[in-house]
Amino acid sequence: MKHGMPRLSRAAIALAVLAVIGIALSLAWMFQAGCAGDLGGAMLGDATLALALERRALLPFCAGICAGAALVAPLSPGTRKQRLANALGFIALGGALCAMLGIQFEAWGVRACFAA
Numbered sequence: 001m002k003h004g005m006p007r008l009s010r011a012a013i014a015l016a017v018l019a020v021i022g023i024a025l026s027l028a029w030m031f032q033a034g035c036a037g038d039l040g041g042a043m044l045g046d047a048t049l050a051l052a053l054e055r056r057a058l059l060p061f062c063a064g065i066c067a068g069a070a071l072v073a074p075l076s077p078g079t080r081k082q083r084l085a086n087a088l089g090f091i092a093l094g095g096a097l098c099a100m101l102g103i104q105f106e107a108w109g110v111r112a113c114f115a116a
Contacts, residue, residue: 015071022064023098029057030102034109044114057102065095 008016033053037045073087 012071012075015067019064019068019071022060022062022067026057026061026064026098027102027105029053029060030105031109031112033057034106034111035113036109038110038114044110054106061098061102065091065098068094 030053033050035045036053037047037050069087069090072090073083076083076086078086
């Protein structure tokens with residue numbers, strides 16, 4: 001058996017593509033939500049539209065994180081419990097990181113569209 005990176009199957013590549021597209025689409029909609037309105041103070045733009053865009057961004061976000069976890073689990077070394085722990089860690093840490101990145105994208109949208 002050769003050491004190094006495992007060969008990726010078509011299913012793994014599809015999961016990787018789904019994860020990237022889901023997260024990218026979610027971040028794009030978060031930027032649009034910031035451009036639609038500021039939810040923090042509800043002083044700028046249309047807060048209702050911004051909230052609707054944030055809701056729309058939730059499904060691809062969850063799909064991307066779950067696809068990433070489904071990709072990480074079989075590629076991780078170790079026992080079944082260790083693989084499950086790696087997938088859950090990816091969901092917890094990757095989800096938190098992407099959520100913070102979504103908040104940043106929303107702030108960039110507010111700044112880009114409501115700059116004085």
